[in-house]
Amino acid sequence: VQLQASGGGLVQAGGSLRLSCSASGGTFSSYTLGWFRQAPGKEREFVSAIRWSGGGTRYADSVKGRFTISRDFAKNTVFLQMTSLKPEDTAVYYCATTRIVWSEIENHERYYNWGQGTQVTVSS
Secondary structure, three states: OEEEEEOOEEEEOOOOEEEEEEEEOOOOOOOEEEEEEEOOOOOOEEEEEEEOOOOOEEEOOOOOOOEEEEEEOOOOEEEEEEOOOOHHHOEEEEEEEEOOOHHHOOOHHHOOEEOOOEEEEEEO
């Protein structure tokens, strides 16, 4: 399965963006789909994840209440709706898939299939 992330851009603080992660060459069936981000000079950090079957979700504390992860079966796509964006949300956002247990989904090292990343820049 190849992942394609899109939807990034430049937005003012308080604005919104919706990121998409679509799959080609397969489906997300039985996978967990995670969003991670990496700012310059910082480590890659967990943002959110969703289990394709069942729809369970998790969010990092830093985005809880502002970001919403969802899935569209027909489009074979996972979305990350980001609202009330802050300058500290600026980063390259990546989507990735894994089949690990739910307790480990915040660990980026446990994901083995990554999209190319999309830049999100939030100006103050």
